[in-house]
Amino acid sequence: MFHHFLLERFEQFRDRAAVVWRGDEYSYDWLLAAIRARIEQLNASGGAAGRIVSLEGDYSPFTLATLFALFELRSIVVPVDSSLVEAQKIKYLQTAGAGMRIIEGPEGMKILPVAARTGRGTCEDESSAPERSPWIARLQEEKAPGLIIFTSGSTGTSKAAVHHAGMLLEKYRLVGRAKRTIPFMMFDHIGGINTMLQTVSGGGCLLIVADRSPAEICRMIEAYKVEALPVSPTFMNLLLISEAYKDYDLSSLEVVSYGSEVMPQSTLAAWNSQFPHVRAVQAYGMSELGVLHTKSKDSNSLLFALKGAGVEYRIVDGMLEVKAPTAMLGYLNAPHPFTEDGWLRTGDMARTEGEFIQILGRKSDIINVGGEKVFPAEVESVLQLLSNIEEVAVSSAPSGITGQMVKATIRLKQEESLKQLRSRIWEFCKDKLPPYKIPQKIEVTSQSLTSDRLKKIRSVQSAKY
Structure with missing residues (x-):
C-alpha cells in the first residue's frame, strides 16, 4: 500500500479532536481506526487499488476517512459534491472513467459499480478502457494515488484536472500551527481539499458547518472558538451586508484567507475596518495548480x-x-x-x-471598450460603495460604437427608479473612474448574484428594469 507521512502524524495527534460534525467530536484516534476499517471494507469488496473511484459526499469525518483510505490504496479519487444533481454526477463519472462509485454518509459507506447507474458497459479494469489518458496511465504504472478535480465550468464545460496525489500531499509535510478551522469551500473544490489537508497535517480541528450562511458561520466561530476561516470575497461582502457578526462573539478569529475570485478593494477595506483584529491574507490557487503558499x-x-x-x-x-x-x-x-x-x-x-x-x-472576463481594457472587479469595487446597492456584478454588453460596453447588474436593498439609480451611479463614478469604465447599461434584478459556491455570478436574468 501507499503509506503517507500524514498517517504517522495522525498517530502523534491521537488524543486531539480532528473533526467536529453535527455537534459530535471525532478524534485523530477515531480517524485512524476509520481509515483502517475502510481499507478492509474496500479490499473485501473487490479492491479499489489503482482504480478510478468517485467519492460522493460533503465534509464529514466519514468522507475524510474514506479519502485517506483510497489514497492508501493508490486509488485515483474523483471527489463529487453530494448536492449536485444526479445527471451532473453521472457526467463527471463518465468523463473521469470511474469504475467504482462510493457514496459516503453517516449510515455507512455504499459501494456501487458505475455501470449499474450509467448504462455504460462494465468497466472492471479502467486500464483496458479505450483511449486511456496518459495521465491516468502514468499514475497506474507508478502505482501512485491520484486526484481528479473538476473546474467550476463558469465559462463553459467543466474541465477534469488530473493530479498526482503523492506530489500534492508533499506540500503539507511542513507542520504548521494547529488551528480550529471551518472548511468553507466545498469538499470537491481544490480550496476545500487544501483547507482540510492544511488543518489535519498540523493537528488542527475541522469545524463542519450545517450551512454556509453568514449567521451559521458566525455562530460556529463563537461556539467553537474558531481561529481560521478560508472564504471567498463574495462571502466576506455578504457577511458585512448581513451584519450577522453583531449577534456573535468573533474575538477568537485570527486569520481570514480569501481566494477563488478577485477581491474588490472596497470589500477588503470595509472588512479590515470592521475586523481590525483579524489578519486578512490573500490565497492563490486553481484546480490545475493546487493552492500555493x-x-x-x-x-x-x-x-x-x-x-x-x-x-x-x-x-x-x-x-x-x-x-x-x-x-x-x-x-x-x-x-x-x-x-x-x-x-x-x-x-x-x-x-x-x-x-x-x-x-x-x-482574461475571459475582460471588457474591451473601443480598445480599452476594463476589469469587472475594479468597477464593482467602486459601485459597492454606493448606498442602496446590496450586490453588483459587472460584465460586457454589445455596443455598435465601441464593440462592447460596461454593463452593471444590480440587486438593490430597497426599490428605486432606474432613472434615479442611473443618475446616482454617474455622479458617484465620474471622479473615480474614466468615462469608458462607467457602466453604460444598468440592469436591476431581484435574483441573487451569488452562486451556491458563494462566488459572484456575472450573468443573470434581469428584472423589468
Whole structure:
C-alpha cells in the first residue's frame, strides 16, 4: 500500500479532536481506526487499488476517512459534491472513467459499480478502457494515488484536472500551527481539499458547518472558538451586508484567507475596518495548480508574493504563468494548458510591483471598450460603495460604437427608479473612474448574484428594469 507521512502524524495527534460534525467530536484516534476499517471494507469488496473511484459526499469525518483510505490504496479519487444533481454526477463519472462509485454518509459507506447507474458497459479494469489518458496511465504504472478535480465550468464545460496525489500531499509535510478551522469551500473544490489537508497535517480541528450562511458561520466561530476561516470575497461582502457578526462573539478569529475570485478593494477595506483584529491574507490557487503558499504585502493590500519550494512565476502578455510541483499532470477533456517549457497558463491577468503580484481578473472576463481594457472587479469595487446597492456584478454588453460596453447588474436593498439609480451611479463614478469604465447599461434584478459556491455570478436574468 501507499503509506503517507500524514498517517504517522495522525498517530502523534491521537488524543486531539480532528473533526467536529453535527455537534459530535471525532478524534485523530477515531480517524485512524476509520481509515483502517475502510481499507478492509474496500479490499473485501473487490479492491479499489489503482482504480478510478468517485467519492460522493460533503465534509464529514466519514468522507475524510474514506479519502485517506483510497489514497492508501493508490486509488485515483474523483471527489463529487453530494448536492449536485444526479445527471451532473453521472457526467463527471463518465468523463473521469470511474469504475467504482462510493457514496459516503453517516449510515455507512455504499459501494456501487458505475455501470449499474450509467448504462455504460462494465468497466472492471479502467486500464483496458479505450483511449486511456496518459495521465491516468502514468499514475497506474507508478502505482501512485491520484486526484481528479473538476473546474467550476463558469465559462463553459467543466474541465477534469488530473493530479498526482503523492506530489500534492508533499506540500503539507511542513507542520504548521494547529488551528480550529471551518472548511468553507466545498469538499470537491481544490480550496476545500487544501483547507482540510492544511488543518489535519498540523493537528488542527475541522469545524463542519450545517450551512454556509453568514449567521451559521458566525455562530460556529463563537461556539467553537474558531481561529481560521478560508472564504471567498463574495462571502466576506455578504457577511458585512448581513451584519450577522453583531449577534456573535468573533474575538477568537485570527486569520481570514480569501481566494477563488478577485477581491474588490472596497470589500477588503470595509472588512479590515470592521475586523481590525483579524489578519486578512490573500490565497492563490486553481484546480490545475493546487493552492500555493502566499504572503500578502499587508492586510490592506491586494498585492501578494508566491512562496514555496519550486514555485516560479512570470507574466507573459499580461497573463500570469506558473511552475509549481503541485501542478496537475493534465486535463482529461481539454487541450494541454502548459507551454512547451512547462509553464501553466493560468488565464489570470496580473501586474507586478517588486516581488509582489496583483491579480486583475480573468482574461475571459475582460471588457474591451473601443480598445480599452476594463476589469469587472475594479468597477464593482467602486459601485459597492454606493448606498442602496446590496450586490453588483459587472460584465460586457454589445455596443455598435465601441464593440462592447460596461454593463452593471444590480440587486438593490430597497426599490428605486432606474432613472434615479442611473443618475446616482454617474455622479458617484465620474471622479473615480474614466468615462469608458462607467457602466453604460444598468440592469436591476431581484435574483441573487451569488452562486451556491458563494462566488459572484456575472450573468443573470434581469428584472423589468
